[in-house]
Amino acid sequence: MKIFDLKNVISIKDFKKEDIKFILDESSKFEKIAKSQGTSNELSGKILGIMFFEASTRTRLSFETAMKRLGGDCIGFTGSDESSVIKGETIADTSKMFESYSDAILIRHSLEGVAKFISDLVNVPVVNAGDGAGQHPTQTLIDLYTIKKEFGKIKNINIALIGDLKYGRTVHSLSYALGIFGAKMHFISPNELKIPDEILHDLEKKKISYHETHDLKDVIDDLDILYVTRIQKERFSDVEEYERIKGAYLIDKNLIEGKSLIVMHPLPRIDEINHDVDNTKYNKYFKQAFNGVPVRMAILKNIIKH
Ligand code: NCD
Numbered sequence: 166m167k168i169f170d171l172k173n174v175i176s177i178k179d180f181k182k183e184d185i186k187f188i189l190d191e192s193s194k195f196e197k198i199a200k201s202q203g204t205s206n207e208l209s210g211k212i213l214g215i216m217f218f219e220a221s222t223r224t225r226l227s228f229e230t231a232m233k234r235l236g237g238d239c240i241g242f243t244g245s246d247e248s249s250v251i252k253g254e255t256i257a258d259t260s261k262m263f264e265s266y267s268d269a270i271l272i273r274h275s276l277e278g279v280a281k282f283i284s285d286l287v288n289v290p291v292v293n294a295g296d297g298a299g300q301h302p303t304q305t306l307i308d309l310y311t312i313k314k315e316f317g318k319i320k321n322i323n324i325a326l327i328g329d330l331k332y333g334r335t336v337h338s339l340s341y342a343l344g345i346f347g348a349k350m351h352f353i354s355p356n357e358l359k360i361p362d363e364i365l366h367d368l369e370k371k372k373i374s375y376h377e378t379h380d381l382k383d384v385i386d387d388l389d390i391l392y393v394t395r396i397q398k399e400r401f402s403d404v405e406e407y408e409r410i411k412g413a414y415l416i417d418k419n420l421i422e423g424k425s426l427i428v429m430h431p432l433p434r435i436d437e438i439n440h441d442v443d444n445t446k447y448n449k450y451f452k453q454a455f456n457g458v459p460v461r462m463a464i465l466k467n468i469i470k471h
Contacts, residue, residue, distance in 0.1 A: 168187055169188065171184060171468070173280075173290050174291075174302050174303060175302070176293070176338070177300060177305045179302075182346070189306070189310050189313055192306075192310050192460040195234075198235075201234075207466055208232065208465060209236035209237065210236075211235075211469050212238050212239065212267040212268050213238070213269050213270075214240055214241050214264075214266060214271065214289075215228065215239055216259065216260065216270060216271070217241065217272070218272075218274045218275060219274060219295065220243070221243060221273060221294070221295075223432060224295065224303070225243060227457030228271055228294070228461050228465075230461075231457075231458050231461035231462040231465055232465055235466060237268075237465070240267060256282075257282075268289055268290075268470075269289050269290040269292065270283065270290070271294050272293065275297050277297040278296060280293035280294075290468040296334070298332040298333070298400055299337065300334055301335045301337075301338050301431075302338050303460065304335045305342050306460050307453060307456050307461075308339050308342075309339075309346070310456050311429060311452065311453045312324075312390065314456070315449060316389065320348065321349060322343075322389045322390060323348075323390070324349065324351070324390040325350075325353050325384055325390070325391050325392065326351070326352055326353070326392045327353040328353075328393055328394035328395065328413070328414060329395065331360065333394040333397055335394060336392075337360075337364055340352075341364070341367060344368050345371065350373075350375045351378065351383075351388075352375060352378075353378055353379065353381055354379070355410055355413045357406065357410055358413075359377070381414065388424070388426040389426055391421070392430070393428060393438055393450075394430065394431065394437070395433060395437060396411050398411070411435075411436075415438075415439065416439065417438075418442050418447075421442070426447065428450060429450055429453050430453070431453070434450070438450070
């Protein structure tokens with residue numbers, strides 16, 4: 166029985182708990198094909214249009230991989246200098262072109278709300294691949310899938326979200342979803358990069374509790390997951406402020422050795438996780454990046470109509 170009926174993937178807040186569970190279940194069915202064990206033609210003849218106005222490695226490539234592993238194909242651009250946007254074409258006109266060339270649109274943009282704006286203009290499904298400091302709902306599904314794979318559950322998992330909680334869109338989406346699944350959340354950031362009040366209000370409205378601190382040491386011994394984020398340099402209006410804050414938290418092997426936690430990160434990592442963590446059992450961030458493929462296969466399969 167198909168219960169997933171979302172047309173677009175704009176914000177994780179549009180997902181009911183059942184919708185999330187459905188996508189997580191579907192994702193595990195695609196693990197093998199994602200690893201090239203077997204093939205699928207479920208989306209053969211279908212085209213994903215990729216409009217990326219901001220840099221990307223994992224999101225774009227895992228979506229492309231997902232689409233191709235399902236027998237479909239992709240068109241698109243990354244960076245406004247690759248399209249007529251550089252000549253002054255509006256995003257609205259550009260999206261109308263993508264609507265006529267493709268079966269779904271994947272958009273990343275530096276402005277919050279752009280994915281929603283596009284979804285009101287076109288008749289094909291729109292997937293938000295990150296809108297400024299807004300939301301990154303497909304990353305959240307990957308993060309939840311990773312947690313479920315590692316722990317078999319999300320409820321009561323003790324997780325600290327650390328780093329740039331102000332501008333980090335992955336945290337903005339993830340905190341909401343973790344909350345509805347009953348995880349225990351700790352927000353750890355410098356004062357300047359605290360999680361926005363509107364996100365906290367959303368949590369409070371749902372009666373979701375959380376804990377805030379500046380100091381990882383307060384909670385590190387209780388954690389199941391340390392979810393590290395990059396300080397979002399591109400969102401700072403003042404470069405000096407970025408330079409001052411950038412080294413706020415550095416996770417290295419020494420800090421976590423002997424603890425019973427795993428380390429996650431949506432990546433890219435700059436220097437917030439030392440490379441000496443990479444070859445330890447704590448590192449789950451590369452697996453998390455792989456999980457992008459089965460999860461995005463599940464999303465694409467369920468929003469692109471046959
Ligand atoms: C994140 C993003 O773009 O928000 N990257 C990703 O999609 N995995 C995180 C980041 O850029 O720091």
